[in-house]
Amino acid sequence: MAKITYVEHDGTEHAIDVKTGLTVMEGAVKNNIPGIDADCGGACACATCHVYVDGEWLAKTGAKSAMEDSMLDFAENVEPNSRLSCQIKVSDELDGLVVRLPESQH
Amino acid sequence: MSHSDTHVVILGAGHAGGTAAALLRQYGHEGPITLVGEEPIPPYQRPPLSKAWLKGEADAESLALKPLEFYAEHGIDFRPNTRATKLAREAKQVTLSTGEVLTYDFLIIATGARAIKLPVEGAHLDGLLELRTAADAEILKATIGPGKRLAVIGGGYIGLEAAASGRALGAEVVVIEREPRLLARVACEELSTFFLDYHRRHDVTFELGATVAGFEGENGRVTGVKLADGRVIACDAALIGVGAAPNDEIAKEAGLETARGIVVDLEARTADRSIFAIGDVAHRPMPIYDRMFRMESVPNALEQAKQAASAIVGRAPPPGEVPWQWSDQYDLKLQIAGYAFDVDRILLRGDPANAKFAVFHLKGDQIQSVEAINSPPEFMMGKLLIANRKPVDLDKLADPSVSMKEVAA
Ligand SMILES: Cc1cc2nc3c(=O)[nH]c(=O)nc-3n(C[C@H](O)[C@H](O)[C@H](O)COP(=O)(O)OP(=O)(O)OC[C@H]3O[C@@H](n4cnc5c(N)ncnc54)[C@H](O)[C@@H]3O)c2cc1C
Numbered sequence A: 001m002a003k004i005t006y007v008e009h010d011g012t013e014h015a016i017d018v019k020t021g022l023t024v025m026e027g028a029v030k031n032n033i034p035g036i037d038a039d040c041g042g043a044c045a046c047a048t049c050h051v052y053v054d055g056e057w058l059a060k061t062g063a064k065s066a067m068e069d070s071m072l073d074f075a076e077n078v079e080p081n082s083r084l085s086c087q088i089k090v091s092d093e094l095d096g097l098v099v100r101l102p103e104s105q106h
Numbered sequence B: 001m002s003h004s005d006t007h008v009v010i011l012g013a014g015h016a017g018g019t020a021a022a023l024l025r026q027y028g029h030e031g032p033i034t035l036v037g038e039e040p041i042p043p044y045q046r047p048p049l050s051k052a053w054l055k056g057e058a059d060a061e062s063l064a065l066k067p068l069e070f071y072a073e074h075g076i077d078f079r080p081n082t083r084a085t086k087l088a089r090e091a092k093q094v095t096l097s098t099g100e101v102l103t104y105d106f107l108i109i110a111t112g113a114r115a116i117k118l119p120v121e122g123a124h125l126d127g128l129l130e131l132r133t134a135a136d137a138e139i140l141k142a143t144i145g146p147g148k149r150l151a152v153i154g155g156g157y158i159g160l161e162a163a164a165s166g167r168a169l170g171a172e173v174v175v176i177e178r179e180p181r182l183l184a185r186v187a188c189e190e191l192s193t194f195f196l197d198y199h200r201r202h203d204v205t206f207e208l209g210a211t212v213a214g215f216e217g218e219n220g221r222v223t224g225v226k227l228a229d230g231r232v233i234a235c236d237a238a239l240i241g242v243g244a245a246p247n248d249e250i251a252k253e254a255g256l257e258t259a260r261g262i263v264v265d266l267e268a269r270t271a272d273r274s275i276f277a278i279g280d281v282a283h284r285p286m287p288i289y290d291r292m293f294r295m296e297s298v299p300n301a302l303e304q305a306k307q308a309a310s311a312i313v314g315r316a317p318p319p320g321e322v323p324w325q326w327s328d329q330y331d332l333k334l335q336i337a338g339y340a341f342d343v344d345r346i347l348l349r350g351d352p353a354n355a356k357f358a359v360f361h362l363k364g365d366q367i368q369s370v371e372a373i374n375s376p377p378e379f380m381m382g383k384l385l386i387a388n389r390k391p392v393d394l395d396k397l398a399d400p401s402v403s404m405k406e407v408a409a
């Protein structure tokens, strides 16, 4: 279990306990958090689960795969700390993680 | 505008219906929501049933859209194992298989589609499977394994995904397809050839241009597929994946217009202002192609769930989307955007030999659709170019050394 804080674009915060083994995307979708669409259900095919990872957590969330990188390359409002949340697996190490959501996923 | 006593009844607890229920709450609908589904479990995702889940890489929990508690916690009255049997529009009532009658203010029909049956001799035998529901997938998974021989009837995406997963589980797989090539309805020749070669390299065998005349069995269980030319292909199980038909009977009987599905507008609303139809069961307008058609894809189910939920709560409609879908087979990621309507030429970018290429379907210098294999830039940029109807420089598009960003510039 890890506590993950999802911050909507308008600043609304949702602190959720997400089970280890799920992805950061699944934690959001299963808790009905607005702002993560996840159209492809985690297949790394849609880029509608885009999040910004808060600075100090970037190293802990691991490296992007080539596929994720090239999907993100074409998403909107991408920043250096952009990730696809379906590609971040939740572990105890991520307890306290903060991710911010973009204004829209399209 | 929805009020706190506005009752929304959703028929069909699948990807579209489940999403609509959750979105209504997300968008602030306070009135009662009843979600009626004939399956025993809460709404789940179907795509993994032929892919990650079938291969054992995802569990049942990850299939579910939301955990079961979600529905009670959000005041959604979820009714599993319940079928809607009749719709009375004047009284705004639906009758359920339990005998109960529900009165609605808004009705969302999200009953999906069902697998088409093959009306041939022996079609009643055990071991003849379809792949539409989690229950179907359980049976398929329990049936295939090392040493078992699976016949897949129909070389479309679901059939080919099942073939790839079957190989991963150690089964022998033969694909039987009526057309002379794979994916004949949806893809171009180059793609058909590419998939044929790729599956053959994984030891899938093929019978192309072969019509199924019937099934042979012993003790009530299938033992072979009989082809029209008299040959019999031995198998322990046969998966029939020859397409799906919309579950639109309830709407048709109630006098709603149906074409290849329930006819709706861009709000996913039928001519009856209080009734919506979303997902695989809907026949919907697709403005970028200036026509109406029925789509079977998750993004379509989600887009229409957003349309209906927005209309019910009085929220601005979501922006229109380019239809798209994906498929995973072996280490291939296939992403498809758009539909190949009125296409006059095809352009190949990249090299099928290294399994990284895209096929663009063009009408003049306008991209109508793209099928991208292991090529996210081509998919993402192609989708954008389809959306904004921008003419493209075909020489640049054909040259993989020119980046997609430059092609679109
Ligand atoms: C094996 C498989 C793989 C797929 N892979 C992909 C993919 O990779 N990408 C993609 O985009 N799409 C894929 N799809 C398609 C996608 O799953 C569908 O487009 C999507 O599920 C449509 O959602 P829906 O809610 O309209 O229908 P469904 O999800 O089928 O839900 C309809 C529900 O309504 C219920 N129902 C029907 N009649 C009644 C009634 N009278 N009363 C009560 N309940 C009723 C049904 O039992 C069902 O539970 C796949 C589909 C399958 C089967």
Ligand code: FES
Residues within 6 Å of the ligand: A025, A038, A039, A040, A041, A042, A043, A044, A045, A046, A047, A048, A049, A084, A085, A086, A087
């Ligand atoms: S959910 Fe589609 S890319 Fe993450």
